[in-house]
Amino acid sequence: MVVECRNVSRTYDDDTVPVHALQGVDFQLGAGEWVSLAGPSGSGKSTLLHVIGGLDQPTDGSVVVDGVEVTTLTAAELSDLRLNKIGFVFQAYNLIPVLSALENVEFILQLQGVDRAERRSRSQQALQSMGIADLENRRPGEMSGGQQQRVAIARAIVTEPVLLLADEPSANLDTSTTRELLEVLQSLNRERGVTILTATHDPMVMGYTTRQVNLRDGSVV
Amino acid sequence: MPARLLLQLSWRNIWRHRRRNAILLCAIAVAVAGVMLLNTMMRGMQEDMMNTAIGNLTGHAKILEPSYLDDPGIERGFAVDDGWQDDLPNNVLGWASRIRIPAVVMSERETRGIQLVGVDPAKESISFLGDAEVEGERLSGPDDARILVGALLAEALDTATGRRLVLVTQGADGRTREAGFRIAGVYRAEIAGLERAFLFTGLSALQRLLDTDKVTEISIRIDGEDLDTSTIEGLAGRFENLAVVSWRQLERQAAAMVEVSGVSIYILFVIVMGALVFGLVNTLVTAVMERLRELGMLRAIGMRPRAVVAQVVVESSAIMAIGVAAGLALARAVFAFVADGIDLTAFDDSLASFGMRPTFVPVFDIRDAVLIAVLSLALSVLASFYPARRAVKIKPLEALRR
């Protein structure tokens, strides 16, 4: 199992009324799967993704990623988990504006301390597999939304993470760009065996995934 | 996080906001240049005050009978054995033994109280007398029984080269001596007060008049600011019952001024840089706040909080470093125009009372430049920690949500 969630709850107390974003979620994700979290807005998809990705701490329950219990890790250990085991693709593209496409992808390998030559070739390969090798010198501001999202995916997979997390990856894209993106993810999943967890309420995504998990009011239904 | 990556990111970010950073950089450069230039003035002033104090017959230290300072007179004199100077350290530029006693000088018109100084002219290269301008003749040697009079004193006495003056002073036996002296020449000093105070004659000639073989002081000039303790101890051992007194004690006022101006340089620096740091912090907080999302994302993809702090600190320190370098370069360029000295003759009188010469030469001290650079960088590192901490105090998810 790449991910095992047991009885995971996340309650937000900061407002006057506590919000139960997740309530006793049990969830498993096997290697090579592409699972899509579905459910209406506010059902807890993003929260579950963040908890699994070590960006948020559950109020209760256990989350094991690649054999490691993440709920007890320190901030620095969580940083390393995110750096080495997880690839993130966010709704907004979240690239570093002052770096070119290639540099954005290389950046994460630089954080890992990969040497220059290997960094360069792996990053170029990642861009190539996303079909945007010719854009490597462009900065984010000089690319379309779809192109930026491909750079973001290239950055997420260049480290060969055990798990790729994508939160509403197609939210800002038009239909044909979304289809291209989903095909890219599908080939990553099928041909390279990348384990993927996406969260979306876009019904188009459902046709590409291996399995779908429905959330409603913070619980799996 | 590799240092190269840090520098690269910082450089790109600085360039991204080049207009804002250029303004900040200019502010830093101008402030640093201002502080550095004021510093050259202060150092010049210090040097001038020190040289004046040391050159006006004081030297860096004097050997004398301790009570002479309170009650100068030939009865406080001491004998000098030949050979005392045999193993003086290498940094001693010269020394001169003198008799220096109070006397009254009379012309046909006026009577004045002055300091009568018996010198060996050959040894006085260590004092202002060595390069004073003389109208008429200089003293030929220690046996020359003529006198050198300051121009202002000569004017007050209404006398001139070749005329005679009568001097009254006390001999070694306590009895009064009165004798006529011919004026060999009239000297000019850069500090007007000296011309009124000192009247010179040959040391041996004066000893004969006073019936003594003693002197009242030995003045020592060195290359440096102060005699080292081993030298002082060596001298004190050789002259029992005598004191080795440094110029700082002999010229207390000048020494205090030198000290105060040294401290004021740092006070000025702290005030200017303090104001600057407020501006820097303000800019940094703005820069960090508008990049909060980006910094949150960097952490979301695995950049450690410490690396994020380091990045902000490196970024602001880089701006500071460039600003300081530019500021020091600017100061150096402006300094080149005034390096030969600034003519202050218009303020002559008031400056002279501070012991300063009419033209003064600013001093660009490279150690001060280094100190300013180091302190500025240290300040900017400290200052940037605050905004950097703010950037990582907020959780990456919260930052991303903005």
Ligand SMILES: Nc1ncnc2c1ncn2[C@@H]1O[C@H](COP(=O)(O)OP(=O)(O)O)[C@@H](O)[C@H]1O
């Ligand atoms: N930081 C937060 N503070 C308070 N409530 C939150 C916060 N983040 C999410 N929530 C609440 O948690 C619930 C689940 O949100 P989310 O996981 O974002 O749902 P989804 O991604 O399925 O739209 C929602 O009711 C949302 O308002």
Ligand SMILES: [Mg+2]
């Ligand atoms: Mg969501």
